[in-house]
Amino acid sequence: MAFTAQDVKTLREMTNVGMMDCKKALVETDGDMDKAVEWLREKGLAKAAKKAGRIAAEGMAYAAVENGVGAVVEVNCETDFCAGSAPFVAFVKDIATAVIENNPADVDALLASKYPGSDLTVAEILPEKVMSIGENLQIRRFARFAENTSVAYVHAGGKIGVLVNLAVEGGIDATEIGKDVAMQIAALNPRFWDKSQVTEDVLEEEKKIALALMEQDPKMAGKPAAVKEKIVVGKMNKFYEENCLLQQEFVKDGSMTVETYIARAAKALGGSVRFVDAVRYMKGEGIEKKEENFAEEVAAQMNMGKK
DSSP: OOOOHHHHHHHHHHHOOOHHHHHHHHHHTTTOHHHHHHHHHHTTHHHHHHHTTSOOOEEEEEEEEETTEEEEEEEEESOHHHHTSHHHHHHHHHHHHHHHHHOOSSHHHHHHSBOTTSSSBHHHHHHHHHHHHOSOOEEEEEEEEOSSEEEEEEETTTTEEEEEEEEEESSOOOHHHHHHHHHHHHHHOOSBSSGGGOOHHHHHHHHHHHHHHHHHOHHHHTSOHHHHHHHHHHHHHHHHHHHBGGGSBOTTOTTSBHHHHHHHHHHHHTSEEEEEEEEEEETTTTOOOOOOOHHHHHHHHHHHHHO
8 A cells, every 4th residue: 555745744643753753654554554553652652652742841951062162952851850860861962962063953953963973863863762761852942152162051950051152362261251151141040131232112111110110109209300310210220230141240249240250350361251142041941831630630530430
């Protein structure tokens, strides 16, 4: 029995198994869809697909620099126990290496690229990892810096991964500077890197809030508009200090800003360093976790039994 590309697609949607494995299953079963599903189950691949329906909200954020190229990735699994296991950590590190070596444009391109140390693609390796690790695994996102000097930092065993990119001059080693900046980003999660990035609509909203708060304060409400304006300007400076990395108070030394720290530390080493960019990933950020309700689950099972 012959089969078409649409049959492969249908089998993939039915089982959530990779395209190549679905095609192989149809070849082995002469295009019989039911037998192809059975073939996948016998090979253990359909079991992996079943796991893919479960929510993967735990996992690891990881950053690394290899041969001057930096990458930060987030890979998700289902439980903390899995996230801390050696096989999962090794898989996440391999994914970071795949990003560094292949320079994929997006997650789909990453899945189609070669898995480190293998002739298989990431997509072909993934079902095997799901089977051996025993949980649904999802490669969620990544970023890559190939220019300038990148410094990686991983906080709390993978809770947060930060990749900082610096323009370094003078032949100095800026690793410690980069790590300090990365730790600042991990700890405070600034909304902007520099005050120049704060958009007009954000500024107007902050000014509006500041003025509204003054109107509600009996001591401030009656003050002249010019005085209120000066106070608002002061509050904007405070906004920059709280929300913009380079204007933030340096955590390790509150007597200076991050921008000042970078300049002074670079000068002390005999060179100069300019902050260019950074990426901060926190594992599970924005993923809605499924909340289990044991009472509802039992009730549902009892109702099914009555039918």
